[in-house]
Amino acid sequence: MNSNKQKNILICKAVKFYCRKDEDAFFEWIKKIDGIDKISGVGRELYLHIAADDIHDNDLDDIIGLFYRYKIDMQQLSRFLTDENKHWFYDNKKAFWHKKVFKK
Numbered sequence: 001m002n003s004n005k006q007k008n009i010l011i012c013k014a015v016k017f018y019c020r021k022d023e024d025a026f027f028e029w030i031k032k033i034d035g036i037d038k039i040s041g042v043g044r045e046l047y048l049h050i051a052a053d054d055i056h057d058n059d060l061d062d063i064i065g066l067f068y069r070y071k072i073d074m075q076q077l078s079r080f081l082t083d084e085n086k087h088w089f090y091d092n093k094k095a096f097w098h099k100k101v102f103k104k
Helices: 003-007 020-032 057-069 075-080 098-102
Strands: 009-013 036-042 045-050
Touching: 009 075, 020 036, 020 057, 057 075, 075 098
Parallel strands: none
Antiparallel strands: 009 045, 036 045
């Protein structure tokens, strides 16, 4: 897989659901995020295919919330840091996600 393709795929490993409706809510949430083009999976890994190299701030914010709630590796979201979103995504060091995304 080339690096450009990998940039557009987020990996959700062994997501833990506490009940059937929790799993349903997870997938309903994913379907509501416009920037996610498709969902695929192999074994215990789920792949979220991002529609474009640059993701809209609202979609990134929703993915941050989804990943935080379901304890998915958030460090992979750091690839979406841009000059345009740096002010709220990176510079906001008190944000609940900052240490989990940027490990600083």
